Amino acid sequence: MVVGVSDSPGSARALALAGLGDRIRRLRVARGLDQGELAERAALDVAHLVNVEQGDATPSLDVLAQLATALDVGLSQLFTDGKPGPAAMVLRGNEVPTVDTDGMALQVLTPRAVIPGLYAARYRISPTSEGVRPVKHEGHxxxxxLSGQLHVDFEQGATTLRAGDSVSFSARVPHRLSALGGAPAEFLAVGATLLASPRGEV
Known part of the structure; x- marks a missing residue:
């Protein structure tokens, strides 16, 4: 089960947030955006974005979702460099960093992707949380x-999933996630971005 952790140096939360601001800055620069442009796209105050990039402010998961959408990446990608790792990598359950804010918890299960373009994460959304605001990004x-009831709102239509249920969709379709039924919704999220081959094929 995903649990909240402290902000003390060396804690799982601190490890998960390490380098977050720098990754956001590098993604922004790679897209040719200045801080003002990214702040406008993400509906954030420029000063807050500056503090986040410099590591002087800890953004909520809701703010991170806004930034991920503005940068056209999955939320989990803000927590990993996405560099290919070794042929096999084992993560022990008690070693996986957790970020827990605003009624949502996130564990990135692929901190250094073995397969480029693939990421996996475990989420828990509290029933008292407003959930993840509509997001969209490249890939699927x-x-x-895993437990509880997960409500997924799409641009057109919605569905409620229970333990054992799954859904797959193009991440380009705006989607909002929330918990129903008075209990937390815990779920795994796996995303893939198709990478072009050297010949330009996918």
Whole structure:
């Protein structure tokens, strides 16, 4: 089960947030955006974005979702460099960093992707949380519910998933996630971005 952790140096939360601001800055620069342009796209105050990039402010998951959408990446990608790792990598359950804010918890299960373009994460959304505001990004997502009821709102239509249910969809479609039924919704999220081959094929 995903649990909240402290902000003390060396804590799982601190490890998860390490380098977050720098990754956001590098993604912004790679897209040719200045801080003002990214702040406008993400509906954030420029000063707050500056503090986040410099590591002087800890953004909520809601703010991170806004930034991820503005940068056209999955939320989990803000927590990983996405560099290919070794042929096999083992993550022990008690070693996976957790970020827990605003009624949502996130564990990135692929901190250094073995397969480029693939990421996996475990989420828990509290029933008292407003959930994840509508987001969209490149690639495809697959969600698998571990417990509780996960409500997924799409641009057109919606569905409620229970333990054992799953859904897959193009992540370019705006989607909002929330918990129903008075209990937390825990689920796995796996996303993939198709990478072009040297010949330009996918």
């Amino acid at each position: 997502d697959w969600l698998y519910v």
